[in-house]
Amino acid sequence: MKLFDGGRAPNPRRVRVFLAEKGIAVPLVPVDMGALEHKNRAVSERNPLQRLPVLELDDGTILTESVAICRYFEELHPEPALFGRGALGKAKVEMWQRRMEFNLLTCVAQAFRHIHPAMKEWEIPQIPEWGEANKPKAVEFLKLLDGELANREFVAGDAYSIADITGLIAIDFMKPARIKMPEECTNVSRWHEAVSSRPSAAA
Amino acid sequence: MKLFDGGRAPNPRRVRVFLAEKGIAVPLVPVDMGALEHKNRAVSERNPLQRLPVLELDDGTILTESVAICRYFEELHPEPALFGRGALGKAKVEMWQRRMEFNLLTCVAQAFRHIHPAMKEWEIPQIPEWGEANKPKAVEFLKLLDGELANREFVAGDAYSIADITGLIAIDFMKPARIKMPEECTNVSRWHEAVSSRPSAAA
Numbered sequence: 563m564k565l566f567d568g569g570r571a572p573n574p575r576r577v578r579v580f581l582a583e584k585g586i587a588v589p590l591v592p593v594d595m596g597a598l599e600h601k602n603r604a605v606s607e608r609n610p611l612q613r614l615p616v617l618e619l620d621d622g623t624i625l626t627e628s629v630a631i632c633r634y635f636e637e638l639h640p641e642p643a644l645f646g647r648g649a650l651g652k653a654k655v656e657m658w659q660r661r662m663e664f665n666l667l668t669c670v671a672q673a674f675r676h677i678h679p680a681m682k683e684w685e686i687p688q689i690p691e692w693g694e695a696n697k698p699k700a701v702e703f704l705k706l707l708d709g710e711l712a713n714r715e716f717v718a719g720d721a722y723s724i725a726d727i728t729g730l731i732a733i734d735f736m737k738p739a740r741i742k743m744p745e746e747c748t749n750v751s752r753w754h755e756a757v758s759s760r761p762s763a764a765a
Numbered sequence: 766m767k768l769f770d771g772g773r774a775p776n777p778r779r780v781r782v783f784l785a786e787k788g789i790a791v792p793l794v795p796v797d798m799g800a801l802e803h804k805n806r807a808v809s810e811r812n813p814l815q816r817l818p819v820l821e822l823d824d825g826t827i828l829t830e831s832v833a834i835c836r837y838f839e840e841l842h843p844e845p846a847l848f849g850r851g852a853l854g855k856a857k858v859e860m861w862q863r864r865m866e867f868n869l870l871t872c873v874a875q876a877f878r879h880i881h882p883a884m885k886e887w888e889i890p891q892i893p894e895w896g897e898a899n900k901p902k903a904v905e906f907l908k909l910l911d912g913e914l915a916n917r918e919f920v921a922g923d924a925y926s927i928a929d930i931t932g933l934i935a936i937d938f939m940k941p942a943r944i945k946m947p948e949e950c951t952n953v954s955r956w957h958e959a960v961s962s963r964p965s966a967a968a
Contacts, residue, residue, distance in 0.1 A: 610909055611868065623853065630860035637852035649840035650826065657833035665814065692895040706813055 563588055565631075566605060568595045568614035572667065572731040573628040575765070577615050579727045580632045582762035584639050588617075598683070629659070632724055644724045651719070658718040658725035666707075667732035669700035674739035697741050704747050711749035715756075722757070730757045768834075769794045769808060771817035775870065775934040776831040778968070780818050782930045783835045785965035787842050791820075801886070832862070835927055847927045854922070861921040861928035869910075870935035872903040877942035900944050907950050914952035918959075925960070933960045 567590040568574035581588060593599045593614055600612050608616045609626045617625040617634070625631050636645050646655035675685040676693030707729075711717070717725040733754050736743065743751060757763060770793040771777035784791060796802045796817055803817050811819045812829045820828040820837070828834050839848050849858035878888040879896030910932075914920070920928040936957050939946065946954060960966060 611864070619853075625853075625856050625860055627860045627863040630856045630863060633859045634852055634856035637855055649837055650822075650828075652840055653828050653833045653837035656836045657828055657830045660830040660832060661814070687894070687898055689892065689895050689898065691890070692892050695890055695892065 563620055564591050564618050565589070566591045566593050566608065566614055566616040566618070568593050568600060571595055571614065572671065572735050573613070574615045576628045576727055576731050577631050578765035579730065579762045580644060580724060581635065582765040583642065583644060583722070583727070583760075584635060586635055586639060629724070642722075644722070644727075646718065646721075646723060655718045655723045655725055659723070659728055661703075662717065662725050662728040662732060665703040666700055667728055667735070669696040669703070670732050670735045670739045670741060672696040673700070673741060674735065677740070678738065697739075700736070700741055701744055704744055704750055708744075708747040708749045711753050716753070722760075726753075726757050730754070730763060734758075766823055767792045767794050767821050769796050769811065769817055769819040769821070771796050771798045771803060774798055774817065775874065775938050776816070777818045779831045779930055779934050780834050781968035782933065782965045783847060783927060784838065785968040786845065786847060786925070786930075786963075787838060789838055789842060832927070845925075847925070847930075849921065849924075849926060858921045858926045858928055861926070862931055864906075865920065865928050865931040865935060868906040869903055870931055870938070872899040872906070873935050873938045873942045873944060875899040876903070876944060877938065880943070881941065900942075903939070903944055904947055907947060907953055911947075911950040911952045914956050919956070925963075929956075929960050933957070933966060937961075 565577065565588045567578070569592065591604075593605060595614065599605070600614050605614065605616060606612055608618060608624050611626070613626065615626075615628060615631060617631045619625070625634055633645065636643070644655075646652040673693045673696040675681045676689050676696075682688055707717075714720060716722050717729050733743070733750075743754075768780065768791045770781070772795065794807075796805075796808060798817065802808070803815050808817065808819060809815055811821060811827050814829070816829065818829075818831060818834060820834045822828070828837055836848065839846070847858075849855040876896045876899040878884045879892050879899075885891055910920075917923060919925050920932050936946070936953075946957075
């Protein structure tokens, strides 16, 4: 088994943090996305969408999409449960995972890809107006999230889950995307400090 | 239990098709999205993101996000399995579900929301250039999908899954978004005809 990894990009990091929380070590194949190596044959043959990470099993089976790779490991190694427990617990993690993905991570990523000069060759056409339109969407969601985190420790409830991982990588990605955390979001900041201090955050 | 439903919009339909495949009947509360009723108090109180569908359990617990609602029912009623079987099967469904969502449904929805005159009050600011940029992304993914469907019956393998449901609603949504199925995509067309002829497609 080997994991084609994309360094600092959000989705590769999401899987590395997940594996660190599970205590699972998977051999990494580094791919330099800055040098556009994910467009090379090694990745394209395995994932025609040319996205990372890509997991290759020993029999050659390919899994792509960060959350699908995480779910594979959740099924093989259920503890600690990072996709929730029980019907309602699993549904709540899915709900918050998707809210974090569509209302935060996607907005931050669109702002980065459509505004940052380094993304000119990645996002064609780059549409700065669309990038700018995503910044207030992300900020608005952070304010909503702040109210939620006033009443509980983690994004989807009392236990750390993949929704926290998606939130962590999204908020850390706000720096290169030049989106500032609203000062009034003290609960989000407290939560972000807590998840950032876990050893997995360094993965 | 009751499901606040949004009629013809893609995500409400996704849940209705899923429930029909499972043979589960849930009382529906119709919400007229054309009249912006999803911005009214009944929905906003339950989902501050003002999106549909919303599932309310008998104890008042709220679940939002179409795929989270589907996963709740999958856990309560595992058969027929629509999120896959076994670690690899579940991971493959998640992988294809996400590919259909990010590379097809999202692109079709962005084209619709940023170009269609009826969406002016929904998508602020409406950026037609971004809408147009999404059309070739959807078409390119359909061509990739066509190669995959040359070798198997359903999107994620030999069994019908939620990835097929997401694909069905995305392709049916291409009509109002004014994206044409590429003529050469004969395998996608064959698959679309097959999933459209299932009784659930009328849900």
